[in-house]
Amino acid sequence: MNVHTTEWTMISDLTPESAYRTTGPGSAVWLLSWLPDRLLTRExxxxxxxxxxxxxxxxxxxDHHAQSEASERADILDILWEQAVILLSKQILVRLRQGSGAEPNQADGGSEPATTGHTLRSHRVSLHPRGPVYG
Structure with a gap:
């Protein structure tokens, strides 16, 4: 994995998504850029x-091992991996529209993604029954 963590942020060399620490109750003080409506634990x-x-x-x-790993990570978030595919795909569409100057709309899931200031990269995505294929 290429997730780089600090006390306040998590970023990736592979994707434009991020997580950051915020204020909140107890240990649930983290937000994911692609799941911004839920306070999460660091784990x-x-x-x-x-x-x-x-x-x-x-x-x-x-890769069955990778699929199993994806399912385990999704379980920790209490979501299905298929939901993660949809949410991540929506984030890609939002970034592509922002890069082209087009305004995102509600029908396309156009909510503003949370960012931590690092460069956002656009990706091409092909959906596959077992997950997206980014290019």
């Missing part, structure tokens, strides 16, 4: 970042 935020990296690797499409 859940890291699992979300790792899930994104697993789903971002095209070699994992036919």
């Amino acid at each position: 859940q935020a890291l699992a979300g970042m790792e899930l994104d990296e697993i789903l971002s690797d095209p070699r994992g499409v036919h």
